[in-house]
Amino acid sequence: MENVCKRLSCEAVNEMDMVDYLATIGLEPKLIRGNEHWYTSPFRDENTPSFKVDRKLNRWYDHGERKGGKLVDFAVEYYHCTVGELLRKLSSNLNLPVPEKRSANFQPGESNHIVITFVKPLSNFALLQYAESRSIPKEIIQKYCNEVSYNNGGKDYFAIGFKNDLGGYELRSKYFKGSSSPKGFTHLNNGQSQLAVFEGFFNFLSFQKLHQNSKMPETDFLILNSVSFFEKARPIMEGYKQANLFLDGNAAGRKFTNYACSLNPTYQDKSSLYNGHEDLNDFIRDQATKITPALKNKRGLRF
Template identity: 50%
Template sequence: MGINQRLCINEAKNKDMVQFLSGLGYEPVKVRNNDYWYLSPLREEKTPSFKVNRKLNRWYDHGMGKGGNLVDFAILYHGCTVSELLQNLSGNLSLQKPSIQQSITRPEPENQIKILGDFILSSTALLRYLQQRRIPIDIADRYCREVRYELNGKVYYGIGFKNDLGGFEIRNPYFKASSSPKGITTIDNSAGEVIVFEGFTDFLSFKATHQQDPEDRFDFVVLN
């Protein structure tokens, strides 16, 4: 490991863990002195068991029996190696306020994902994820479905955004992927102006902040 890499790791470790979690959309359920308690960002739970000691700037997930510094958490959260994490860090902004596009993921081969069905959004975990992203549920309901999918023999669920070819972009708090066939999504309102978005969360965020606009004001293209 080179000197620059060690310096980058040390810089990341010293970032405030509470601010980092806030940038991901997680806020403490309770605070006692220096201890900040969260619903675990690493798994689904109903009782907060993920603790950050702000004085020590260390975290511990009592349900998993794991803990460490910010780098340890980011590697688990994003499912990446140290090298991949460092390659995707671009200064203070990406560390404290990562966006969907900056999230580090390992895309699974599309042919491994099998869609089992799509339903009305109802999962508590997914609805909470949307709320953390400040996307109103009624807007998400209009454009998304709750997708059940199989990957490597296991069944999962996520927020699905359908493309024009019938495939889905899939998101949940821990995973980002696409099912085949991969394609763009067009929303034709017969308007005279088109707005293009890189991903569907950008599109949903735009709709959330422009709820007063007439539905047919723009056409939309989501590149997915």
């Protein structure tokens, strides 16, 4: 057990998106200003949000406690455990005891909180154009995603919505990246013996694009929607004969790929498909920029 624990390092945990992680334990921002996500402090009872997460830096700071840090620092403080206990629990897929809940201070409508107001088939031109800018064809984005209207802080917006197994949505547009509660992973079960695993749904859609004009591999799909759900999804992944990992090519994605492959031979690293790119979507977008000029030049057009 100790060897497994060491494989999921502090560095790997700190690479997880903190806003996503807080959502998995039921903590939602009360106010969002750019990269700053404000929460009522999880460490005490309060009415005015004083706990801030800078999503760009992936750091937190509690103004009331006058302390902050990375995700590991938060988890140790929140669960009242040691770093070793935290990593051991996460690595063995055991749940940490959640501290006694604070009294509810937030009332809907008082501050920023994403509320889904309407879901319909995706047809908005701006959203379809955004999908196209990421090299996802209309027929693919419309097959797997919806057009979601939502209210955030008393204002109405719309976005591409990808539903998770708990009923929440990953929300994306040209100007917004977020999610509604409850947050979780998405498992598309087709009854196959193999599973293709992705971090985000645009990478899953990119996989569909790659096989649009060829035979789709016989596989089920798992979209984590955040690597913070990796441990919760392990029972599903390890229930397959083979789990093919198409995780991001950044530091966090590589760490979790290496970690998974060290746990069980079920896991197979398939990131060589987009080697040298941030992720699978980055790869197909790069391919599109190379193909499009070639086609246009063939037709006698100049740039």
